[in-house]
Amino acid sequence: MSSTCELQQKMRIAVRCYAKPNNGTALLQVLTTLVPLALLWWAAVAGARVSYWLTAGVTILMALFTLRVFALMHDCGHGSLFRTQALNRAFGFLFGVISGMPQYVWSQHHNFHHTNNGNWDKYRGPLTTLSVAEYAALSPGQQRMYRQIRTIGAAPVGGFIYLIFNPRFTWLKGSIELLLHVLQGFVSRPFRGIGASVASFQTRYWQSRTEYWHMAFNNLALISIWVLMSFACGPALFFSVYIGSVSLAGGAGIVLFTVQHNFEHAYASDTERWDYYTGAIEGSSFLVLPRWLDWFTVDIAYHHIHHLSASIPNYCLVKCHDDNRELFASVTRIKLSKVLEASKCILWDTRAQRIISVAEYRSQQA
Numbered sequence: 001m002s003s004t005c006e007l008q009q010k011m012r013i014a015v016r017c018y019a020k021p022n023n024g025t026a027l028l029q030v031l032t033t034l035v036p037l038a039l040l041w042w043a044a045v046a047g048a049r050v051s052y053w054l055t056a057g058v059t060i061l062m063a064l065f066t067l068r069v070f071a072l073m074h075d076c077g078h079g080s081l082f083r084t085q086a087l088n089r090a091f092g093f094l095f096g097v098i099s100g101m102p103q104y105v106w107s108q109h110h111n112f113h114h115t116n117n118g119n120w121d122k123y124r125g126p127l128t129t130l131s132v133a134e135y136a137a138l139s140p141g142q143q144r145m146y147r148q149i150r151t152i153g154a155a156p157v158g159g160f161i162y163l164i165f166n167p168r169f170t171w172l173k174g175s176i177e178l179l180l181h182v183l184q185g186f187v188s189r190p191f192r193g194i195g196a197s198v199a200s201f202q203t204r205y206w207q208s209r210t211e212y213w214h215m216a217f218n219n220l221a222l223i224s225i226w227v228l229m230s231f232a233c234g235p236a237l238f239f240s241v242y243i244g245s246v247s248l249a250g251g252a253g254i255v256l257f258t259v260q261h262n263f264e265h266a267y268a269s270d271t272e273r274w275d276y277y278t279g280a281i282e283g284s285s286f287l288v289l290p291r292w293l294d295w296f297t298v299d300i301a302y303h304h305i306h307h308l309s310a311s312i313p314n315y316c317l318v319k320c321h322d323d324n325r326e327l328f329a330s331v332t333r334i335k336l337s338k339v340l341e342a343s344k345c346i347l348w349d350t351r352a353q354r355i356i357s358v359a360e361y362r363s364q365q366a
Contacts, residue, residue, distance in 0.1 A: 008277050014324045015309040018316040021083045025315050029072060029081070029298070030091060037065040037098075044241045045233045059241050063248035064296045070099040070163075070253055071298040071314070077107030078310040093214075097221045100163040100246055102171075104214035105206060117261075117307050118279020120348050121271040125261060126162065126254060131348045132361055147358060150346045152255055152339075159250020164243060171215045174205035255343060260285050260303040263332055263342040266355040273353065280307035285332045285342070286321075293336070294318075304331045 040062045047054035075081035076092030089104075096103030116122040120129070127150060135143060148154060178201050185197035198209075206212045229238045267283035269275070287301035294301055298314040302321050305312060305328070312320060321328060334342050344357045 011277075011308060011324075011327050014327060015305065015312060015320060018320040019080070019309055019311040019313075020316070021080055021313045022315070023083050023087070026081045026087075026313070029315070033065060033068050033072060034098075037062065037069070040065065041241075045237065048237055055237075055241065056244075059244045060248065062241070062245040063252065066099060066245050066249035067252050068296045068298060069095050070101070070249060071296075071300055073099055073101065073103050073106075074110070074300070075298070075314050077103060077110060080311050080313045093218070096218055097225070099249070100167060100222060102167055102211075102215045102218040105211045108207070108211065111310075114307065114310050116274075117276070118267050118269055118283035119271055119274040120268040121274075124348065125258060127158070127258070129262060129346055129348050129355070131350050132356075133350065135347055135358075135361070147346070150258075150343070152343055155251030155255050156247045157251070158254050159252070160243065160247040162254065163246050163250040167215070168219060170205040171219050174203045174212075175216075177201075177203060255339065256287075256297060256300070259334060259339050259342040260287065260300075262345045262355050263334055264345050264355070264357065265352075266332070266345070267353070268348050268355050269353050270350065277308075280304060281328075281331055283307075285334045286328070287339075288333050288335045290336065304328055 040058055044055045044058040044062065047058055072081060073092055073095030076088040076095060079085060079088050081091065082088050092103040092107070096106070113123050120131075130138075130146065135146065138146065149158070178198070181201045182194060182197045185192055185200070186194075206215060226238075226242075229242070232238075261283060263285050266285070267278055267281075269279070281304055284303045284307045286304055289297070289301045299317045300306060300314065302317040305317050305320050344359070345355045347356050347358060347361050348354075349356045349361075
C-alpha cells in the first residue's frame with residue numbers, strides 16, 4: 001500500500017471513531033443557545049427604554065448567538081447533532097426558523113458542497129468565485145464591484161440578502177410562478193387535473209415537493225413570529241434588532257465559510273483531476289480561533305475534519321483533531337489575524353488548480 005493510501009486509510013479509521021452523537025450533549029448545546037438568546041431579546045427591548053446604545057450592544061451579542069443557532073442547524077442537516085433523525089429534523093426546523101433559513105432546502109445544497117468539495121467546476125461557494133479568465137473578461141468597473149462585494153465590510157449586506165431577503169423572495173416568487181402555471185394550465189386544458197399541472201412545474205428555487213413545503217412552513221412560521229414580536233415590542237424596535245443581529249450573523253457566517261475554502265493556494269481542481277480526500281485536506285482550512293469564538297461557532301473551525309466526515313458531531317471535532325495531530329500536519333492553519341488576508345483570495349487559477357488573490361493575479365499579468 002502506498003504512503004498516500006495508507007494515510008487515507010488511517011484518517012478514515014480515526015475519523016470513524018468520533019462519529020457518535022450524544023443526545024445529552026446536544027440538548028445542552030441547544031439550551032445554552034436558545035435560553036441566552038431569549039434573555040438577550042428581553043434585554044434588547046428593556047434596554048431601549050434606557051439607551052439605544054445599550055440595545056445596539058445587546059444586538060451585537062445576539063448576532064453571535066444567532067451564528068451559533070445557524071451552526072447547530074448545520075449539524076442537524078448532517079444528522080450529526082442528535083442520535084435520531086427525528087430530533088435532528090425537529091430542531092433543524094426550529095433553528096432554521098430562528099436563523100431565517102429553510103433548513104431542509106439549505107441542507108440539500110450544502111450536502112452538494114460536501115460531495116464536491118474542492119471541485120470548483122461544480123461548486124464555487126455561496127458568492128460564486130470567478131476564474132481568472134472570467135475576471136479578466138469583466139470591465140474595470142465590474143472587477144471593482146466584484147472585489148467590493150467580497151470584502152469583509154460588505155459581509156453584513158450579504159448576510160441580510162442570504163438569511164432575510166432571499167429565502168422570502170425565492171419562496172414568494174416561486175409560489176407566484178407556480179400559481180400562474182396552474183392557472184395557465186387550467187385555461188389551456190380545463191379538464192387536466194391540478195396535480196398534473198403542479199407536477200409539470202419546474203423552477204430553480206426547489207427540486208421537489210418536499211423542499212417546497214419546507215420552504216413554505218419555514219416562511220409561514222417566521223412571518224407569524226415577526227407579526228407577534230411586532231405587536232409585543234413595536235415593529236420599529238423589533239425589526240431594527242432582528243435585521244441587525246441576523247445580518248451580522250449571516251455576514252460572519254459568510255466570512256467564516258469563505259476563508260475555510262478560499263485562502264492562498266487552496267486546492268481548487270476541475271472535475272477531471274479532482275480528488276475528494278485532497279479536497280478535504282488541502283481545500284479546507286483549520287481556523288485557529290480564540291476559544292470563546294470556537295464556542296459560538298461550535299468548533300466548525302476544525303473544518304478539515306468536518307469535510308473528512310460530516311457525520312462527526314461538532315462536540316467531537318476537537319478531540320478527533322487533538323488525538324490525531326500527526327495526520328493533519330499539512331492542513332493550512334489560519335489565525336484570526338490572517339482572516340482579512342485570506343478573504344482577499346477570490347480568484348480561481350484554473351491553470352495552477354488553486355485559489356489566488358487579485359494581487360497575485362495582477363503580478364502574473366505584469
